[in-house]
Amino acid sequence: MQPNANATSQNPNARTIQVLEEMCKYYDQMQDHWRTFAYRRGIATLRKQPTKVGTREEAAELPFIGSRLAEKIEEIVWTDRLRKLDNTRDDPTDQVLRLFLGIYGVGLSQASKWIQAGHRTLGDLVAKVKLTESQKVGIEHYDDFATRIPRAEVEAHGAFVQTALCKNDSAFEATVMGSYRRGAKDSGDIDLIITKPGASISELRKVVFDTLVPQLYKVGFLKVSLATSHRHDEGTKWHGASCLPKSKTWRRLDLLLVPEEEMGAALLYFTGNDIFNRSLRLLASKKGMRLNQRGLYKDVMRGKNREKLSAGILVEGRSEKRIFEMLGVPWREAWERIC
Numbered sequence: 027m028q029p030n031a032n033a034t035s036q037n038p039n040a041r042t043i044q045v046l047e048e049m050c051k052y053y054d055q056m057q058d059h060w061r062t063f064a065y066r067r068g069i070a071t072l073r074k075q076p077t078k079v080g081t082r083e084e085a086a087e088l089p090f091i092g093s094r095l096a097e098k099i100e101e102i103v104w105t106d107r108l109r110k111l112d113n114t115r116d117d118p119t120d121q122v123l124r125l126f127l128g129i130y131g132v133g134l135s136q137a138s139k140w141i142q143a144g145h146r147t148l149g150d151l152v153a154k155v156k157l158t159e160s161q162k163v164g165i166e167h168y169d170d171f172a173t174r175i176p177r178a179e180v181e182a183h184g185a186f187v188q189t190a191l192c193k194n195d196s197a198f199e200a201t202v203m204g205s206y207r208r209g210a211k212d213s214g215d216i217d218l219i220i221t222k223p224g225a226s227i228s229e230l231r232k233v234v235f236d237t238l239v240p241q242l243y244k245v246g247f248l249k250v251s252l253a254t255s256h257r258h259d260e261g262t263k264w265h266g267a268s269c270l271p272k273s274k275t276w277r278r279l280d281l282l283l284v285p286e287e288e289m290g291a292a293l294l295y296f297t298g299n300d301i302f303n304r305s306l307r308l309l310a311s312k313k314g315m316r317l318n319q320r321g322l323y324k325d326v327m328r329g330k331n332r333e334k335l336s337a338g339i340l341v342e343g344r345s346e347k348r349i350f351e352m353l354g355v356p357w358r359e360a361w362e363r364i365c
């Protein structure tokens with residue numbers, strides 16, 4: 027369990043946190059990543075406070091709480107609500123935008139174009155727009171993908187893949203990552219790392235893409251593969267949807283193929299959370315190093331604006347613990363990597 031998850035109701039700032047979390051969820055739905063990050067960091071700070079934070083001055087003293095967020099904290103304490111949140115809830119265009127942004131793979135520019143063209147409902151899109159295959163699936167399974175997945179079900183999807191893998195080669199391992207590894211009670215999707223000691227990426231690819239995926243389609247577990255937005259992920263990632271034998275609910279499933287020598291970096295990356303990853307990458311870059319999902323590299327040449335001029339030399343990829351050590355960061359268990 028996340029250490030903070032249970033503590034919320036006894037927290038002196040519980041009500042403030044609750045309202046800020048709603049605001050944060052709104053920004054997340056709007057794909058406003060910057061504000062989402064700012065709110066999440068601010069909320070994390072507030073969770074750690076032993077006493078109630080009541081004024082903007084008090085709030086602004088705290089780490090990761092800027093003047094705007096501090097004003098909002100004061101407003102919530104004084105009025106028990108946030109006008110900005112109430113306004114967004116009442117705005118019909120906003121509601122349509124959030125509806126469209128909730129479709130898998132749909133971004134702001136696509137959603138805005140549809141609104142400008144006069145579309146207001148998912149039915150409008152189905153009837154009047156030429157949709158991609160992924161968008162069609164995203165609409166058909168809109169509610170499925172919007173529903174959190176209970177921890178036990180995440181585990182069951184992982185076990186299903188592991189069992190199928192073992193039938194091909196008992197040395198293969200499927201490990202559940204993402205919010206599950208951080209101890210979350212439910213998850214937005216299922217993230218799995220697939221690996222085998224000693225196997226190269228080409229062996230992993232062959233087994234996963236030529237054998238495992240077709241088999242899992244055949245038994246009805248995999249339902250559809252969904253387009254990936256990043257070209258460089260091709261060949262190491264699979265995105266799609268899966269469904270347990272007795273269920274009707276499709277879940278989002280992400281597979282990441284990882285050779286042994288990159289396992290530490292991949293564990294680190296795929297455990298997250300995304301804010302924790304960001305801060306580690308920034309720290310690496312400040313130390314003249316670079317961290318990505320393959321490894322930690324040193325002697326990276328950077329230009330004036332920290333842009334990368336050379337890839338650098340691999341320092342560590344295999345061990346998650348060693349990467350922490352090389353960065354000079356004390357070890358943190360997965361459930362402590364909340365941000």
Ligand code: DCP
Nearest residue numbers: 204205213214215217295296297298299300303
């Ligand atoms: N990740 C990242 N940066 C991103 C997206 C992902 O560093 N922009 C990493 C950290 C995430 C992990 O990949 O923890 C898995 O990504 P998910 O989007 O599946 O996020 P989580 O599993 O953390 O949360 P959720 O329960 O919403 O799936």
Ligand code: MG
Nearest residue numbers: 204205215217
């Ligand atoms: Mg996830």
Ligand code: MN
Nearest residue numbers: 215216217280
């Ligand atoms: Mn994922």
